[in-house]
Amino acid sequence: MTIYRLGVLAGDGIGPEIVRAAVEVFKTAARKTGVDIDWVNLPMGWEGIKHHNDPLPEITTETLKNTHGWILGPHDSAAYPPEHKNKLNPSGALRRKLDLYANIRPAKTMPGIKSVVEEADLVIYRENTEGFYADRNMYNGHGEWQITEDVVLTSGVFTRKAVERIAHAAFKMAMQRSKKVTIVHKANVLRLSTGLFLKVCREVAEQYPEVTVDDYHIDAMAAHLVRRAKDFDVIVTENMYGDILSDLAGELAGSLGLAPSINSNDHLAMAQAAHGSAPDIAGLNIGNPTGMILSTVMLMDWLAERHNDPKLKETGRLVEQGLYQSFEDGVKTKDLGGNASTSDFAEAISERISQSVLR
Known part of the structure; x- marks a missing residue:
């Protein structure tokens, strides 16, 4: 044993x-x-x-x-x-x-717990190593730079490898649940960075033909969670968006x-x-x-x-x-x-x- x-x-x-x-x-x-x-x-x-x-x-x-x-x-x-x-x-x-x-x-x-939404049973897959989190998106050093007293630059890192593995993890879970995945991004503005995230997730989705896929911009997704959390099952997104959405979803579900x-x-x-x-x-x-x-x-x-x-x-x-x-x-x-x-x-x-x- x-x-x-x-x-x-x-x-x-x-x-x-x-x-x-x-x-x-x-x-x-x-x-x-x-x-x-x-x-x-x-x-x-x-x-x-x-x-x-x-x-x-x-x-x-x-x-x-x-x-x-x-x-x-x-x-x-x-x-x-x-x-x-x-x-x-x-x-x-x-x-x-x-x-x-x-x-x-x-x-x-949960039973016996008051919630903001009537019903929710979803899971968020957050990519944990890249994105816009400056403390973990560089091999060495830190992804923020203060150019002058009044100017700060920050970086966001998105790689095919990282997106592929979080996407596969999300789709595998979807196959065990309701076979539905929602991709969250901001590709209308951050066209290259979260655009790559969306593109690669869509490519991975082709390997899971039984799974229904949709996608939302991060701001719209926050509103949709508040209004109709019960409609979502598996959500996959980048690091910072996942952090924000999961805190929101947790509070909506009870605390x-x-x-x-x-x-x-x-x-x-x-x-x-x-x-x-x-x-x-x-x-x-x-x-x-x-x-x-x-x-x-x-x-x-x-x-x-x-x-x-x-x-x-x-x-x-x-x-x-x-x-x-x-x-x-x-x-x-x-x-x-x-x-x-x-x-x-x-x-x-x-x-x-x-x-x-x-x-």
């Missing part, structure tokens, strides 16, 4: 609390399904600075290369000492160093605090909630662990597919089912109008997992 080695990077702010909650509910589910997981705690953020003078120590990065995947808690890089602020934040550094080119962010309405994601390449995956570290409530045991828990569900699904292990899929299903049942039963954290603490919420999910019946 495979022993799955999963890294645990607790992070900053509410990170240790929500990551602990996620690990606990998955330990409960794994015991029930018979999955053997070795949880490996690794320093990151303030813990890394304290013990290694680095928010992402080399020992952490090197260890992660030999894991099956990992959980990344939120970081508070804005508060790091000056010598660390100019570095890539831990999340960006891991995406870049390990070439985690796909940022996959679902937005789904950004509920929004999960994974960052992956063909061999490694990192579970990471879409929200920040909320340092103002750190240590109060009131943070909402839902985004972190559902991100870990995504990690289990990703691992299940790559290792052909249905027990991993069942482990994630038990956790997701326990979480939704908790919501339906009125067990919610303070941000959702409830009074459950972070640990209370995790305990409620674990209780429902223990009572559940395996398929």
Whole structure:
């Protein structure tokens, strides 16, 4: 039987609390399904600075290369000492160093949770390594230049290789869902850069004749999400547009605090909630662990597919089912109008997992 080695990077702010909650509910589910997981705690953020003078120590990065995947808690890089602020934040550094080119962010309405839209069940595939993000679109250096005190230039990078691989990832997911992909771009203005993104995505689409394809400009897409989110299934777009749209979609579906994601390449995956570290409530045991828990569900699904292990899929299903049942039963954290603490919420999910019946 495979022993799955999963890294645990607790992070900053509410990170240790929500990551602990996620690990606990998955330990409960794994015991029930018979999955053997070795949880490996690794320093990151303030813990890394304290013990290694680095928010992402080399020992952490090197260890992660030999894991099956990992959980990344939120970081508070804005508060790091000056010598660390100019570095890539831990999340960006891991995406870049390990070439985690796909940022996959679902937005789904949930039982018992009030949402802005009546119904949504979509997933955004965000290209994670290029585009207009100056901190990660250059091999060496930084993609912004201050020419004079009053003039700044910035670059956007788009390559066929990067667009092809995120497009293939999106279309493969569409084949497992409703066979519909929406390409988001701004090719009417950024004709060469996002024009290439649109062109290459359209070329990849020809290899998936069963999938229906449409495309929208980024500004129009934001309006369409607000008005008719339920009409979209798989969305593929470049780095910055994907970041913006996924935050919008998460809030429309209920709350950004509920929004999960994974960052992956063909061999490694990192579970990471879409929200920040909320340092103002750190240590109060009131943070909402839902985004972190559902991100870990995504990690289990990703691992299940790559290792052909249905027990991993069942482990994630038990956790997701326990979480939704908790919501339906009125067990919610303070941000959702409830009074459950972070640990209370995790305990409620674990209780429902223990009572559940395996398929």
